[in-house]
Amino acid sequence: MDARRGSLPVPRVRQVGFFTPNAQPAPTRSQSGPPDSSSPPLSDSPASNSLSPVMIPPPRHHSDNLAAAPRPTSPLPVPEPSPFRRRGADNNNALLVGSYNPAETLLAMSPSSSHVGDGESEETMSGGWFRRSNSGKLASSLPSGTFDFSPVQSTAEALKPNKVQNPVGISEVSARPAPKEQQPEAPSSSKQPKPKLTKAERRALQESQRAAKGGGKSVAAPEEVATIKSVKQHQTQKKDAPQVAVSVAASERKGGDKSQEKERRKDAPAPRMQFDDKSRVEKAKRRSVVDQTEAKKRVELFRHLPQYEHGTQLADLESKFLQLDPMHPAIYKVGLQYLAGDISGGNARCIAMLQAFQQVVKDYSTPPEKTLPRDLTAKISSYVSFFTQCRPLSMSMGNAIRFLKNRIAKLSPSLSESESKSSICTDIDRFINEKIVLADRVIVQHASSKVKDGDVLLVYGSSCVVEMVLLHSHELGKQFRVIVVDSRPKLEGKALLRRLVAKGVHCTYTHINAVSYVMHEVTKVFLGASSVLSNGTVYSRVGTACVAMVAHAFRVPVIICCEAYKFHERVQLDSICSNELGDPDAIGKVPGRMDVNYLNDVSNSGNLQLLNLMYDATPADYVSMIVTDYGMIPPTSVPVIVREYRRDHLLI
């Protein structure tokens, strides 16, 4: 075992557990790859490449079964990877390989897919990229054009509507299907010409258009493309940091440094939409379907978060229903439900979204001259940005979207449309089943093993997993008491209380103000989570941190129940930089209590700001244990789960 010390200088190879020095490598399952297939180690998965022969291979977790499901093959003879951890390497290979199709479908979707997980606001941004990239295609898609008219004309035509588009202010989503000349094969590289072009650029553009109109058909085309391209690149270079992704996208077409660029983009922190950035908010607004009126007064510290006047959009959106023809009714319905607050809770929202997507996929038919993976990804992105406008996405939804897009991107081009569609549908079903339903069942098993007779359990708010744990423990005949702690304005605990009492669980109901009083008799605290971040921080309903802190002070163990698909590799230290703002009026007004509504007439005065935060971040110190579908782990082990199973999430 000295070998462990000896092997230290070798980076990347994480030798863990029992390994024999100088062991004769056994024929491993992950044999088939060429020796160098794992040579470029993925930065985020040191363990993924190196499965030492004596290491214990990962278990046949349910997700591995999924891996056995029809997996798309890449066009080049990339060796079939092992069903286990080589997947990371395989992924990488797929990127390095071919200069077109599969890699580019990835590229096409990646700007959004790589950031989706970052939740709320950037979805709008990614929608923006898509928009831009679509129009970019027009410029660069000439040589392979298959239209009735000449390629040159098509560009010219395509450019025109673009110029008009923004000033007119057609909302982007509804305008999307309009330019039918788009060519799906073209990589999404350059960006849409903005109203704000520099002089030189504008002139170059005009010249190119003129050339396109006047010049010979085939001769002028390549030149013109080149000019436009150069203009674009010139332009993109001028852009500052947040726009890096765009220029990256442009340079990716060159193929050579594509993978490298991609790596870099992956490493770069995701630019998140900052709502105190006026110009970008404007842009986003122009694209948005939902007409969100921004709140007039916002708390200084939270200006970067989207905040809208609540209650106005619903009617407006409903009236728009007929105009929004690209929006699938199922998406529309779920979006409205988000907006109205009919669906809440991480799992419920995620399932509703996935099922809506499933419906979309079922009703989908690939438009002529488009490929399914790319068009569908674009469609889903637009839907996602619609959802985001209705309500900021939770991190779990981000993970689910990332999974879905990955599945679509990985679809084998050889599959027929109906096969692809059914494969996506089964993938969605599996995700729901195995990452949510089954995971919940496992969590309930684990967590209820911690419930002992005579326990007093404290729960906060309403988490469906925690509720299942309580009910299951009750069904097992354990004698325990539950204290439901609740808080204004949502009072979600009441619903939970109602269900628990109906089942005959002995309950106490109190508000969070009394938590320090009731805590002394509590033996365990069970909490749900919206997300668990890789530093162990638990991102959950506002008030959770308070309950956990009081429990910690009273030396009461705090148990977090959270499915592993909600884990996120992000690190967050406070609840300021990423959060969701609720309706400020909700805390100012008490429905049905005219006598305490002191703020009715003051709420318009300039020196009053109401802050209704939806989430908070509980530091890992206050958490004793996290119960996930992978078992009971300390909060320090979240990154291990994220590292080891991120690939599984994506590649199920």
Place this chain on the structure above:
Amino acid sequence: MKEQTTRAMWWRSPSFILDNRQQAQPYDTARGGALSIPPPPSTAMADPNPNPNPLTDKISAYYQTRAAHHGVVSSDWLAQAQAAVGHIPDVDDDAANSDQGAPPGEPFSVIDEFNNWRKQPDLAEAVAAIRALAAVIRNSQATTMMELEIELKKASDSLKSWDTTSISLTAGCDLFMRYVTRTSALEYEDFNSAKTRLIERAEKFGEISYKARKIIAMLSQDFIFDGCTILVHGFSRVVLEVLKMAAQNKKLFRVFCTEGRPDRTGLRLSNELAKLDVPVKLLIDSAVAYSMDEVDMVFVGADGVVESGGIINMMGTYQIALVAHSMNKPVYVAAESYKFARLYPLDQKDMGPALRPIEFGVPIPLKVEVETSARDYTPPQYLTLLFTDLGVLTPSVVSDELIQLYL
């Protein structure tokens, strides 16, 4: 091992030592402790030997073994024990039980094998279990891999159920199953070559586990500096190995040994250390806080390392860790990796109880309750580092390793 002449005196002393002795006896004669020539093997695992004291299942077999292996029994203590009124009534039952140990020539039993190995005082229980399981593979007459796996599973289950209070036994069996069966070897076409491969792996694992102590001792040498004072609690073979090696390396240090009531394991450790010419001072268990300011580091062993990174160890470890933590002294744990268990206790009461009798030397009134728990749980935040054969780990890495091993 004690000489046989003291046996008569043991009759009235805490029965666990005796039980173990008597139980071990028949196997000793039957097998001669040899693993190499096991009796005609068979697949029958259905009749495992019962726990040495099934009627008093409240008392942890694990601690009996420990006591038998490292119990220090001074004459005054024996005299005290004899004078004590509190006695354990079931000695005879146990004696009867132990008689029905498998006679030679009967089908191979993993428990017998295990007991054979277990009698070596230097061999940890888990290692004994690992060797016994390796013997199962070797003696198996299964003809398919599946059959062999099932057989192995049965054997490991019977070992685990033999003593549920021993964490390292359970963990060792689990890890063995993981290590040995989760291998590509199982996909060999040929059953025999696969089986050979399994045996190879099993032996390798046994070897690793056996060597673990040496590795830990080597790893921990960097942490013992000249002139330091080390507080040691209980008797841990790993810790002894660490200190032994430090003494061999001519390091100058002194050791404070706690007494380690109720089985006085500290006395035995001080005895061993005195033989090595290491300056030793004995403390009563309650003098830990008093002498903590002189101490540079605390060294403890572990019965089990749990998933949170905390340890389960002999009673008193938690309070020593608390005192050390409040005085900012490092607490080092020396534990072999086969003690890593998939347990996650939330607090002290969240473990299966492991009880053992405690002698107070005077009659205890019936109304007085006695806390007989043998071990406590030390949460990870009070531990500084864990020395394991996988390397020097912080407590949080334990969970990482376990996740990698088990998931």
